[in-house]
Amino acid sequence: MQEQFLADKAFEPFLAKLIAAGPVVGPVGKRSQFVFAPLRSPAEARLDYDVTILPPKKLFFPPAQDLVRFDGDKVEGCIEPVAMVVFGVHPYDVKALDMTDLLFKERNEDRNYLAHREAATLVAMTPQKASSRAFWGSIGTGVEPKGHDALLTKVPGGWIYEARTPKGTALLKHGDFASATKEQSSAARKAGLDAGRKCSANLKHPAAAVAHRMKTVFKDEKLWNGLAEDCFSCGSCNTVCPTCYCFDVQDRWNLDQKSGTRTRYWDACLAEDFSKVTLGANASENFRETKGERFRHRFMRKASYLNEKLGGPACVGCGRCSAACTADIADPVRVIDTIMGRPS
Amino acid sequence: MAKAKVAFFDFACCEGCQIEMTNFGDAAFLELLNHIDIVEFREAISEKTTEPIDVALVEGSFTREADRARLEEIRRRAKIVIAFGQCACTAGINALKNHQKDYKECVYGKDAKMPHLDSAQAQPISAVIKVDYSAYGCPVNKYEVLQIVSHLLHGKAPVVPNHPVCVECKRRETVCRYHEGDHCLGVVARAGCGAPCPASGIPCEACRGFVDQPNETALKKVLKEKGGLSERRAEEKTLMFTANQRGATTAKHPEKSPALAAPQGGRS
Numbered sequence A: 001m002q003e004q005f006l007a008d009k010a011f012e013p014f015l016a017k018l019i020a021a022g023p024v025v026g027p028v029g030k031r032s033q034f035v036f037a038p039l040r041s042p043a044e045a046r047l048d049y050d051v052t053i054l055p056p057k058k059l060f061f062p063p064a065q066d067l068v069r070f071d072g073d074k075v076e077g078c079i080e081p082v083a084m085v086v087f088g089v090h091p092y093d094v095k096a097l098d099m100t101d102l103l104f105k106e107r108n109e110d111r112n113y114l115a116h117r118e119a120a121t122l123v124a125m126t127p128q129k130a131s132s133r134a135f136w137g138s139i140g141t142g143v144e145p146k147g148h149d150a151l152l153t154k155v156p157g158g159w160i161y162e163a164r165t166p167k168g169t170a171l172l173k174h175g176d177f178a179s180a181t182k183e184q185s186s187a188a189r190k191a192g193l194d195a196g197r198k199c200s201a202n203l204k205h206p207a208a209a210v211a212h213r214m215k216t217v218f219k220d221e222k223l224w225n226g227l228a229e230d231c232f233s234c235g236s237c238n239t240v241c242p243t244c245y246c247f248d249v250q251d252r253w254n255l256d257q258k259s260g261t262r263t264r265y266w267d268a269c270l271a272e273d274f275s276k277v278t279l280g281a282n283a284s285e286n287f288r289e290t291k292g293e294r295f296r297h298r299f300m301r302k303a304s305y306l307n308e309k310l311g312g313p314a315c316v317g318c319g320r321c322s323a324a325c326t327a328d329i330a331d332p333v334r335v336i337d338t339i340m341g342r343p344s
Numbered sequence B: 001m002a003k004a005k006v007a008f009f010d011f012a013c014c015e016g017c018q019i020e021m022t023n024f025g026d027a028a029f030l031e032l033l034n035h036i037d038i039v040e041f042r043e044a045i046s047e048k049t050t051e052p053i054d055v056a057l058v059e060g061s062f063t064r065e066a067d068r069a070r071l072e073e074i075r076r077r078a079k080i081v082i083a084f085g086q087c088a089c090t091a092g093i094n095a096l097k098n099h100q101k102d103y104k105e106c107v108y109g110k111d112a113k114m115p116h117l118d119s120a121q122a123q124p125i126s127a128v129i130k131v132d133y134s135a136y137g138c139p140v141n142k143y144e145v146l147q148i149v150s151h152l153l154h155g156k157a158p159v160v161p162n163h164p165v166c167v168e169c170k171r172r173e174t175v176c177r178y179h180e181g182d183h184c185l186g187v188v189a190r191a192g193c194g195a196p197c198p199a200s201g202i203p204c205e206a207c208r209g210f211v212d213q214p215n216e217t218a219l220k221k222v223l224k225e226k227g228g229l230s231e232r233r234a235e236e237k238t239l240m241f242t243a244n245q246r247g248a249t250t251a252k253h254p255e256k257s258p259a260l261a262a263p264q265g266g267r268s
C-alpha cells in the first residue's frame, strides 16, 4: 500500500482521535525512565523514548494473568481480550513479539496470550533514540519484524505512516493523511536503515558462529561460574526480557474458601527455585543448582537453543537485561565477547 | 469437616503481626471464621486454650531459656506450627542485639540493671522447635498469611517465594533504586511483599530476611560501588533484619508438612 504522510500539526489531532475511539497504549515517562501505559492524552506520549522498563509483551502476557476462575466445581476461563492500539512500539520489540507469537502458537495454542495479541493493533515506530545498552542494530539483522499493523517514521515536517494490514489501514480514517511523496518515502526508508546506528553497543559476531561456540563452551564450568560470580539469582534479566516467556501457575482461594482464581506469574530461570522439582513426598531436587548453571541456561536459550526454530537468536538486542542487572554481568554483548574471545 | 482450630501465640515481639491480621477488618474476619475456629489470639480475644490445635501461629523470637518449655508445649499440641512474622522466622530486628554489648545502657540508661531486661541471644523459634512453615515479614503480609492458611485448609503446601524483591519491582516497573543513585537490599531480600518500598522511592531493608542463597559478597560490592556506601555502612546496612542470617547460607524454609497438609513439595 502507498505510504501516507501526516504533517506535524496533524499528528496530535490524529492521536487524540485514536484515544477517543478506544484504548491506546503508548510509551510514557516514569521518573527517569519509560513504560507502556494507557494514554489519556496525546501530550503524555513520549515518542522520543529510548526503551521501556518492560516490553509490550506485558500487554498480552501480563506479569500476573488470571487463567481460570473457580467456584466449587464451576470453572470458567478468564480470556477477556480488549481491542487496543499499541502505539510506538520499536522494531526490536516487534521482533520479540513475533517470537512469542510463534512460541505461544506452537503445539498447544495459548489462547490466554493469543486472544489478547490478536485483539491488538500494533503501530510500530522507527526509534528516535537508543538506550545506552541497546545493540538492536547489530543482532538478528537477517530477521525482519513482521507482526506490526503499521509503521510510523518521523521525517522532516511530519510522519510517514505505512499500513501493513487491514487493521493498520483502518486507523487512517482518524487522521488527516495525504499520499507521501517520493522524497518523503525515501526519507522514511533512510531513517529506518540508519536507526541501528543510534546503538552505541554492537555485537561483532555472526549469530551462527555464536550459536556454535555456545555449544563448545557448554561444559566449561570455570567460564560460567566466573561469569556468574556476582549473580544475585534475582531474575531481573529474565523479568525484563521481551523474549522470555516462562511462567508459574498458582491457585488462590477467596475468603469463602470455595471460590478462587488460578493465575500465572512470570517466572525466571535465574531464580533459584525455578529448577526445583518434587521427587515425591517431602523430597525435592534442583536440576540447575548453581548460579553458573542458571546463568549459562539463559545464554544458551538466547544465543543457541532456539535459533533454528526462530531463524535467529532469541535475543533482539533491546539491552534491558544489561541495564536491569544490578551486578552488571548480564550484558549479552560483553558475555558473548568474552565467550568468543576464549580459546576453544 | 470440623473447623480447624487456629491459635496465635507470642514471644519476644511487638505483636504487630497479630495487629496486622486485625487490619483485615470485620467483614473479612467474620467470613474467615466460617472456616476456622480462632481459639487463642491475645490481640483480639481474651480466651485461651490448653486443647490440641490444628495450626499454631507463633509470633516473636526465642530470647529466654524460660520460654523453651512453653514453645515445646505449643509444639506438642499443634499439628502445624507456622513461624509468624520475622521475629519468629529469623529473630528479626531482635537479633540486632546479638551483635551489640551496650544496648541496655543505650536504651534504658540508669535502669539498665533491671533484672527483667536480662535475656539471651535472640533466635528464631526454629532454634527450639520444628517449624513447618514461615510467614515472613515485619510485619507479615496479611494476604499471604490468608493464603498460607487457605492452602493448609485445602490440604496443600503453602507457597512462599524464594526469589529476591527485584522480581516484584520489575513486574510492577518500579525504577530501580540503583538507577537513581540510591542503594537497596532488594537483590538479596526475600520477596512476597509486592515491593511497596522501592515503588515509593525507599530502598528495601529486607524485612522478610534473605532469600535462601543470598550473594552477600556481591551485595557488599554493589552497595559500595553503585550505592555509594562506605565499607562500614555496606557491612552494617544488611544487619537490620538479617543480623542472624549474615555469613551463613540460611536454613531452607522447612519442607516437611504434617497431617493437615498433603505435602506437594512443589517449588515455592
Ligand code: SF4
Pocket (backbone or CB within 6 Å): A237, A240, A241, A242, A243, A244, A302, A314, A315, A316, A317, A318, A319, A320, A321, A322, A332
Ligand atoms: S536477552 Fe537482554 S538484550 Fe536480549 S532480548 Fe532479552 S533483555 Fe533484550
Ligand code: SF4
Pocket (backbone or CB within 6 Å): A230, A231, A232, A233, A234, A235, A236, A237, A238, A270, A271, A324, A325, A326, A327, A328, A329, A330
Ligand atoms: S539480573 Fe544479573 S544478578 Fe540478577 S539474575 Fe540476572 S545475571 Fe544474575
